[in-house]
Amino acid sequence: MLLNFTPADYDAIRLSAKVAISATLLSLPFGFVLAYLVTYLSFRGKTLLEVLINLPLTLPPVVIGYFLLLLLGRNGWLGRVLEVCGIRIIFTWKAAVIASAVVGFPLMVRSIRIGMESVDPQLIQASRSLGARWYDALFTIILPLSMRGVIAGSSLMFARSLGEFGATIIVAGNIPGVTQTIPLAIYEYAASPGSEAAALSLCVVSVILSLVVLIFHEVIGRKLGKRD
Amino acid sequence: MEIRVDAGKSYGDFAMEFDFAVSGERVGLFGESGSGKSTLVGMIAGLLHPDRGEIFLDGDCLFSSDRQINVPPERRRIAVVFQHHSLFPHLDVRANLLYGFRRTSPENRKIDFDALVAVLKLEDLLERGVNNLSGGEKQRVALGRAVLANPRVLLMDEPLSALDDSLRFQIIPYLKSVSEQFAIPYIFISHSLVEMRLMADRVLVVAGGRIAEETTSEQLARSRMGQSPIGYINLLRLASPRRVGTLFAYPWGNTELFISAGNDQEEALYELSSRDIILCKQHPEAVSARNLIACRVVNTFESGNRIGVELASGKERLMAEVVEPAARELGIAAGVELYAVIKAVAFRRLG
Numbered sequence: 110m111l112l113n114f115t116p117a118d119y120d121a122i123r124l125s126a127k128v129a130i131s132a133t134l135l136s137l138p139f140g141f142v143l144a145y146l147v148t149y150l151s152f153r154g155k156t157l158l159e160v161l162i163n164l165p166l167t168l169p170p171v172v173i174g175y176f177l178l179l180l181l182g183r184n185g186w187l188g189r190v191l192e193v194c195g196i197r198i199i200f201t202w203k204a205a206v207i208a209s210a211v212v213g214f215p216l217m218v219r220s221i222r223i224g225m226e227s228v229d230p231q232l233i234q235a236s237r238s239l240g241a242r243w244y245d246a247l248f249t250i251i252l253p254l255s256m257r258g259v260i261a262g263s264s265l266m267f268a269r270s271l272g273e274f275g276a277t278i279i280v281a282g283n284i285p286g287v288t289q290t291i292p293l294a295i296y297e298y299a300a301s302p303g304s305e306a307a308a309l310s311l312c313v314v315s316v317i318l319s320l321v322v323l324i325f326h327e328v329i330g331r332k333l334g335k336r337d
Numbered sequence: 338m339e340i341r342v343d344a345g346k347s348y349g350d351f352a353m354e355f356d357f358a359v360s361g362e363r364v365g366l367f368g369e370s371g372s373g374k375s376t377l378v379g380m381i382a383g384l385l386h387p388d389r390g391e392i393f394l395d396g397d398c399l400f401s402s403d404r405q406i407n408v409p410p411e412r413r414r415i416a417v418v419f420q421h422h423s424l425f426p427h428l429d430v431r432a433n434l435l436y437g438f439r440r441t442s443p444e445n446r447k448i449d450f451d452a453l454v455a456v457l458k459l460e461d462l463l464e465r466g467v468n469n470l471s472g473g474e475k476q477r478v479a480l481g482r483a484v485l486a487n488p489r490v491l492l493m494d495e496p497l498s499a500l501d502d503s504l505r506f507q508i509i510p511y512l513k514s515v516s517e518q519f520a521i522p523y524i525f526i527s528h529s530l531v532e533m534r535l536m537a538d539r540v541l542v543v544a545g546g547r548i549a550e551e552t553t554s555e556q557l558a559r560s561r562m563g564q565s566p567i568g569y570i571n572l573l574r575l576a577s578p579r580r581v582g583t584l585f586a587y588p589w590g591n592t593e594l595f596i597s598a599g600n601d602q603e604e605a606l607y608e609l610s611s612r613d614i615i616l617c618k619q620h621p622e623a624v625s626a627r628n629l630i631a632c633r634v635v636n637t638f639e640s641g642n643r644i645g646v647e648l649a650s651g652k653e654r655l656m657a658e659v660v661e662p663a664a665r666e667l668g669i670a671a672g673v674e675l676y677a678v679i680k681a682v683a684f685r686r687l688g
Contacts, residue, residue, distance in 0.1 A: 234384045235423040237410040239486045240440030245411075249436075253427045 112310050120286045121294040122314055128202060128290055129270035132209035133263050136217055140262060144221035145247065166215040170275030173211055177280045181207070204281035205288050209270035216269055217262035224258015225251060257333045264326040271318055291315055338362060338490050338522035344380055344390030344400070353377075353546030355390075362522040365537025365554060367530070373546040374526050378494050381524075382417050383410035394490065411440070416483035420495040422475040424467040430478050431463040437486025445487045448519050456515055457481045473504045477511055484515055491516060491523040497532060506606060506688025509535050530558055531570055531608065531687075562611060562658060563641020569611035569656045573684070576604045584627065584681055590650025595627040597681040606687040613683035614657035616646065617676040618667050627681035630655075634673045637664070644669065648677055 114122075146152075147159055165173055181188045181198045191198060198204050228251055236246040252259070274292040281288035283297060291311050298308035339360040346353050353373045368374045379385030381392060383399065386407065392400040394415070399408045416437065424433050438450065454460055457477045467475065476496060483491055493512065497505040513536065516523050525536040533540055533554045540557050542550040552560075562569040575587035578599050585599025596607065620629070632648035632655065639645070644664040648655045657677060659669065669675070 229423070231419055231421065231423045232425060234382075234410070235417065235419065236425070236436065238382050238384065238413075238415060238417045239437030239482065240411045240414075241436075242409070242411050245440070250425060254425075 112313060113306065114310060115307070117285045117289070118294065118307065118311060121289050121291050121311065124202060124205075124286075124288070125271055125290040125292075125318075128205045128209055128273075129267045131206045132213065132270040133266045135206060136210040136214055136266060137259075137263060140214060140217040140221055140266075141252075141259065144218050144225055144258075145251070147218075148222050148225040162218050163215045165212050170208075170212050170273070171279060174208055174276030174279030177204070177208060177211065177276065181280065199280060200282045200284065200288065202281070202288055205273070205277045205290060208276035208280050209273040210266075212273055212276050213266040213269035216265040220262030220265055221255060221258045224255030224261070227258070228254045257330055260329050260333070261326060264322050264329075268319055268322045271315065271322075338364070339393075339395055340364075340381065340490075340524070341393040342377070342381070342390070344387040344392055346376060346380065346385065346388045348376075351546060355380075355546075355548055357541060357548045357551065359539055359541060359551070361539045363516075363536065363538045364522075364524045365533045365540040366524060366526040366543055367528070367533050367537075367540050367557065368543030369528055372543045374528075374543045375494060376546075377543065378417070378492050378524070378526055382415050382492055383408060383413050384417075414445070414487070414489045416486045416488035416491050418476075418479050418483045418491065418493045418496045420498050422467075422479040422499075424475055424479055424482070426467060428467070429463070430459065430465050430467060430470070433467060433478055434459070434463075434481050434485055437482055441485075441487045448485055448487055450485065453481055453485060453515070453519070456518060457511055472500055473508055476500060476508055480508075480511065480515060484519060484521060488521065491521050492526070493523055493536075494526045495528070497527070497529075503688065505532070509688070512536065530554075530561060530565075531572065534558055534570070534572055559638060559645055559656075560640055562645055562656075563639075563643045567610050567612070568658055569645060571609040571611065571656055572687075573607045573609060574604065575607060578602075578605075590630070590632075590653035592630055592650060594630075594679075594684070595681045596684040596686075598684055598686045600686070607684045608687055609655075609679065609684050611645065611656045611658040613679060614648075614655065615678040616657055616659060616663075616667060616669070617678060620676055621678065624678055625680070626678045628677070628679040630677045630679070632675055632677050634669055634671055634675060636671050637669060646675075648675070 143162060147155060178199065179185050181204065183192060188199065198207065232250055233246050236250045241249065272292060274296065277290065278293060283289050283293045291314060295308050295311045298304035341358040343356045353376055355377055366374050366377065376385060380387045387400060387402065389402045391398065398406050399413055400406060425436065438446065454463070457480065459477060459481060462470065462474060467478065470478065496512070497508055500508060527533055537554050540552050540554045541548050542552065542557065558569055575589060575594065578585040578587050578601065581595065584595045584597055586593040586595050587599070630650055632650050635647040635649045635654065637644050637646050642661060643658045644661055646657045646659060646669055648657060655677065
């Protein structure tokens with residue numbers, strides 16, 4: 110009786126997974142590069158960059174959503190450029206991906222950075238003096254040794270995406286089958302009388318997905334921890 | 338190898354200024370910790386950026402602040418063996434060894450992998466993860482990895498400091514045989530005078546962020562004899578022992594040395610402090626010490642308020658020390674014949 114899903118619910122679950130996976134994959138390369146920059150390089154404006162990276166952590170997601178709307182909307186400077194190219198982002202699932210990626214980005218960068226900071230700098234020096242250029246050392250030493258942080262960051266980003274609500278509803282709307290992810294569907298059920306069971310079913314799905322991600326995170330973390 | 342450095346670097350109040358040129362195949366950098374040795378090594382290897390100055394290796398400019406030259410570490414071909422092995426934990430022994438080799442251009446690959454593995458006795462370890470190695474094995478792999486990068490110079494930055502005493506002297510023969518067999522000049526950095534004596538000919542003494550002295554390891558040991566709490570350490574490489582009761586007798590000079598710490602190994606390294614040698618003008622009839630060696634004084638030198646006495650027995654040399662009044666009373670001078678009295682327990686086996 111509990112887990113009784115309508116086709117729209119299945120759409121929401123599928124969409125949630127799609128958005129979370131896309132947001133994670135989209136932000137991973139950027140997150141890795143930014144984590145590298147703030148961990149290993151010193152340059153002017155580094156503090157400002159760090160503040161900007163962490164800003165989504167403290168801003169209300171609704172505010173982020175609103176800024177994205179201004180940026181990507183028909184009159185936004187990026188939105189206008191995209192419209193010329195025939196790309197529409199606002200109120201599509203792509204907007205949900207971007208909203209999730211932005212909101213989860215600080216978590217990802219932070220985790221990767223912690224992973225990179227745990228790499229003994231002398232290992233990097235050793236690789237350089239053995240003939241590795243900086244990018245060679247990055248891919249053969251830093252990346253494998255900070256893999257724990259990369260995986261932790263990715264799973265946090267994935268989990269955060271599954272729960273994203275505030276920014277998503279503003280920039281992607283709440284269109285069933287198009288942009289309605291699990292949290293948005295629950296919100297809609299909660300607002301309509303007599304849908305408690307349906308809301309609860311989706312809540313259970315949410316809990317299960319979160320648990321799976323966290324268990325995966327722990328298991329991988331422990332495995333890599335043993336190796337080091 | 339010829340290295341020329343005229344470079345400065347400051348950390349807060351600690352200003353380092355190095356200005357020297359040194360050539361040789363076995364160069365030592367000797368100094369207390371915190372004297373600036375590691376900074377100098379980092380600057381030569383390209384891992385630290387000098388504030389100003391120039392660094393040349395065999396005539397090639399590696400760094401010049403005036404000419405804005407800073408050759409990155411990967412193109413200097415200077416390999417470093419660190420105090421802590423710094424092996425890559427995610428790679429096995431073979432992959433660690435080959436890390437530098439694979440990044441060396443083919444025309445520079447002069448060292449054969451199998452030959453090196455044989456010299457370092459790593460055959461049975463190749464497939465192992467580096468976390469499953471003992472401290473000495475790790476340092477051997479680290480050494481092999483550096484050598485396989487076919488460097489122009491090997492920088493050994495206190496490679497033995499993290500090892501305990503018995504292990505240190507097991508590793509030294511590897512360090513020597515690898516650099517000799519594959520003809521790689523090295524700079525050996527240490528705060529241990531004994532290690533300096535075993536590993537280096539020319540020695541630069543680093544103190545307070547400067548090169549305080551350029552000398553030889555032998556000269557350094559003599560000049561430090563007077564202040565050192567352990568005196569001058571005689572290093573004796575002895576071979577072919579013979580068991581005599583509970584002692585071991587090793588042929589040495591015109592006689593034999595009786596040593597209680599001996600063993601049946603064909604060759605062993607012993608240390609003997611200059612302070613553990615008593616000098617007698619005449620043959621003492623009955624003493625408990627097991628070694629009574631007739632020697633000739635080769636020369637004497639002053640160090641602090643001590644007199645160092647270099648003794649000869651056949652081709653072998655031994656350094657003893659006495660205080661000035663004793664030297665006067667015994668009339669110790671070059672050419673004088675003396676007896677050296679040494680207890681069998683005074684010899685300490687190093688490896």
